[in-house]
Every structure is written in structure tokens, then in C-alpha cells.
Amino acid sequence: MRILIISGWYKPLQNPRAHRWTAIAEHWAKEGHEIEVLTTKATVHDDDLNGIKIHRIGSASLSQLFQKNNAQSDPNQGKKTSLKTRCLKWFHRHVWRSIHFPDEAGIWYLPARTALKSILKTQEFDVLVTVSMPFTSHLLGLWAKQHYPTLYWIADNGDPALHEAFPRSYQILYHRLLRNIEARILEKADQFVVTHERLKSRYSAQYPLVSKATNIQVIPPLLFPAPNGLSAPSVTGTTVKIGFAGSLFQRVRTPNALVMLANQTIDNDPTWADNLEIHLWGDLEPAFKTILQTNPCFKLHGQCDREETRLGLSQMDALLNIGNSTDYQLPSKVTEYLAIQKPIINLRQVEYDAFEYFFKDTNMVLSLAVAKTGGIDPTSFQQWLSWLSAPKPVWNMQQWAAMVAESGLERVAEAYLEYVRYNSAKNKSD
Numbered sequence: 001m002r003i004l005i006i007s008g009w010y011k012p013l014q015n016p017r018a019h020r021w022t023a024i025a026e027h028w029a030k031e032g033h034e035i036e037v038l039t040t041k042a043t044v045h046d047d048d049l050n051g052i053k054i055h056r057i058g059s060a061s062l063s064q065l066f067q068k069n070n071a072q073s074d075p076n077q078g079k080k081t082s083l084k085t086r087c088l089k090w091f092h093r094h095v096w097r098s099i100h101f102p103d104e105a106g107i108w109y110l111p112a113r114t115a116l117k118s119i120l121k122t123q124e125f126d127v128l129v130t131v132s133m134p135f136t137s138h139l140l141g142l143w144a145k146q147h148y149p150t151l152y153w154i155a156d157n158g159d160p161a162l163h164e165a166f167p168r169s170y171q172i173l174y175h176r177l178l179r180n181i182e183a184r185i186l187e188k189a190d191q192f193v194v195t196h197e198r199l200k201s202r203y204s205a206q207y208p209l210v211s212k213a214t215n216i217q218v219i220p221p222l223l224f225p226a227p228n229g230l231s232a233p234s235v236t237g238t239t240v241k242i243g244f245a246g247s248l249f250q251r252v253r254t255p256n257a258l259v260m261l262a263n264q265t266i267d268n269d270p271t272w273a274d275n276l277e278i279h280l281w282g283d284l285e286p287a288f289k290t291i292l293q294t295n296p297c298f299k300l301h302g303q304c305d306r307e308e309t310r311l312g313l314s315q316m317d318a319l320l321n322i323g324n325s326t327d328y329q330l331p332s333k334v335t336e337y338l339a340i341q342k343p344i345i346n347l348r349q350v351e352y353d354a355f356e357y358f359f360k361d362t363n364m365v366l367s368l369a370v371a372k373t374g375g376i377d378p379t380s381f382q383q384w385l386s387w388l389s390a391p392k393p394v395w396n397m398q399q400w401a402a403m404v405a406e407s408g409l410e411r412v413a414e415a416y417l418e419y420v421r422y423n424s425a426k427n428k429s430d
């Protein structure tokens with residue numbers, strides 16, 4: 001097959017959608033498919049990457065422009081940023097985050113559409129894949145489907161268009177418009193992919209007039225690269241080390257409940273100030289850093305590359321997940337945590353937690369309910385204290401291997417094309 005992938009985020013960018021689609025694209029290329037990718041310039045200018053033709057055009061966000069301006073600044077100026085960069089940052093923080101459309105990658109739409117128009121005018125493809133987030137990729141897919149209606153279109157979704165992390169002003173401005181656009185995508189896409197059943201049900205309920213049960217497909221998060229003896233045995237001793245990987249931001253995921261849990265644990269038994277370590281890898285808002293640094297339990301590592309983060313997590317006694325405030329988002333870290341073979345603490349903020357449900361058939365997750373006050377529910381807190389002092393559970397390796405296989409690269413990549421082949425055969429028979 002000849003496949004064109006449109007993704008604002010692709011290698012060398014470090015985020016879940018870039019990891020997922022770089023791995024799938026390279027896997028398809030190794031299997032003999034002809035793959036091309038339309039993406040942003042990022043920090044490299046390669047025309048061919050691991051057998052894949054890359055079209056790099058424009059920037060997916062103002063943040064990328066900041067990086068380019070800093071990279072192009074006079075080295076003799078040291079770390080001093082240019083006036084242009086400072087103005088862009090001010091505009092981004094105070095204006096753009098409240099008005100951008102459909103997301104920060106909106107500035108990428110016009111240059112990417114020009115490139116897409118040129119690509120489709122000169123070449124034929126069997127399949128078009130658009131990857132969200134950024135949701136702007138789906139707008140490009142909608143344009144392509146309008147002008148090339150026979151082109152098979154897969155719309156792959158990490159999150160809904162109306163993401164709760166966006167400012168309230170943004171949601172008020174664009175709520176109706178984005179709902180209408182998302183409905184059109186559901187209607188026009190030949191294959192609409194989500195990562196779990198809860199999100200599929202949400203789309204079906206929100207868009208009953210256009211959603212088709214046979215059109216919305218569930219393909220799980222990707223586990224890649226495959227585990228290869230990464231997990232280290234827990235070090236015996238009095239110190240309990242717990243690791244968290246991911247971004248923390250307002251409205252969806254904050255460290256507030258975690259901070260309250262740590263403080264309450266030390267108040268209950270002061271020895272935990274020396275014997276409990278909570279390590280965090282990932283982006284943190286400045287205000288969160290200030291809060292976390294007030295407690296000696298927290299060790300902040302910042303944004304590290306994927307392998308360094310994996311190695312750090314493998315040396316923990318347990319892993320930590322801070323649940324989303326939504327019941328339909330499944331963090332991509334579920335497969336990262338699965339690979340590391342450690343018990344997991346889950347701070348559950350909603351009754352149905354997609355992360356917890358992913359591990360529902362195991363005994364590896366201790367779920368602590370976050371109360372309406374922001375702290376940990378009293379019953380959950382007692383369970384936590386018991387867990388701290390007790391022997392930690394270990395994985396049933398047969399069960400672990402089955403879950404790893406379900407999210408492996410070969411199975412996930414093939415799931416997309418199985419549906420393409422099924423629909424192609426069905427259309428021919430009809």
C-alpha cells in the first residue's frame with residue numbers, strides 16, 4: 001500500500017503521538033509499504049528517514065518558533081533571548097493560548113495544506129492517516145477528503161477536539177464550531193480510531209446522527225520498544241521509592257492530591273520524611289515546582305529523553321499515576337508502566353478511571369480515591385499506609401506477557417490495515 005501520514009508531531013519530537021506514529025510508519029515501511037509523512041520542520045531537515053519520505057513544512061506551535069529563534073540567535077549573546085522571542089512568548093502566554101484555533105498547531109494549517117495539495121496532485125495514495133493531537137491534522141484530512149473523496153481516510157485520535165486542558169475562554173469561543181467539525185470528521189472518515197471503549201462510547205453518545213458503530217475502532221496504546229529485561233529488582237531496605245512520568249498541568253492533571261498525600265503521610269509518621277522518595281520525570285508548571293520543592297520526599301528530574309526516564313522508573317519500588325479529571329482519557333503511559341513490571345499507585349479522581357480499568361484483571365494497582373476536598377479519602381489513606389509497610393505485589397508473568405502482546409507494535413500496526421483490507425473487500429463485494 002501507499003500510505004500518507006499527516007502528523008504535526010513526528011520524530012525527533014518527544015511525545016506520545018510522535019512515538020506511536022514514528023514506530024508504526026517505520027514498521028509499515030519494513031513490511032514493504034510505501035510511506036510518506038507530512039509533518040513540521042522541528043529541528044531537522046531530512047528528506048528520507050529509515051525508508052520513509054518526509055515532507056517537513058512550517059511549525060506546529062509558537063513554542064517551536066521560540067526554539068528556532070533561540071537556535072538562530074547570536075551565540076555571543078549567551079542565554080539572553082531576543083526581543084522578538086520575548087514578544088512571541090508574551091503573546092503566546094497572554095493572547096494565543098485563549099484564541100488559537102483549532103489548537104496551537106493552527107499556524108501550521110495553511111503551509112501544510114499547500115504542501116498537501118501539491119503531494120496529492122502529483123501522487124496517488126491508498127490510505128491517508130491523520131493524527132490528533134494536534135487536531136489541526138484532522139482539518140487537513142477533512143480538506144483532502146473533500147477534494148479526493150475516494151481516498152481512504154483513517155482519523156487517529158489521542159484526545160477529543162475540546163480538550164479540558166484548554167482555557168475556559170477558548171472552549172466558550174469555539175465549542176459549537178469544534179463540535180460541528182468533529183461531527184463532520186466522524187461522518188467523512190472511513191476509519192475513526194480511539195484507544196479504548198470509553199472514548200468510543202463518548203463519541204457515539206455525543207454524535208448519534210453521524211457516528212457509525214462499525215466506523216469507530218478501538219486500537220490500544222502502543223508499547224514500543226518492546227521490554228527487554230529493563231525492570232530492575234526492588235532494592236530491599238527502609239526507603240520506598242515511587243516514580244511518576246508525565247506532564248502536570250491545570251484543569252486535567254495537577255500534583256495537589258499527591259502533595260497532600262505526602263504531607264499527610266509524614267504527619268502520621270515523621271520517619272517517612274527520610275524513607276519515602278517520590279521521583280517525577282516530565283514537564284511541570286513553575287507553580288507546581290514551587291509546591292513540590294517544599295516537601296523533602298519529592299525528587300524532580302525535569303524533562304528527560306524516553307530511555308533515561310524508562311531507566312529511572314525501572315529502579316523504583318513502584319510507579320505512580322495521577323488520574324485525569326475526565327473518565328474518557330487513557331494516558332499513553334499505561335504501556336510504559338506495563339513494560340516496567342512494577343506495582344502501581346493510582347490517584348483516582350473520577351469513579352471510572354480509564355488507567356485503572358486497563359489493569360482491571362491484575363492485582364498490581366492500588367487505587368486511592370481523591371476526595372472532593374482534594375486530599376485522599378480516609379479509607380484509601382489507611383490502605384496506603386498498609387501498602388507502604390507491606391511486601392509489594394509482583395506480576396503474574398503469563399498475564400503480563402499477554403498484555404504486552406496485545407499492545408505490541410506488530411499487532412497495533414496491523415490492526416489499522418486489517419480494517420482497511422476488510423472495508424476494501426466489502427466495497428468490492430457490494
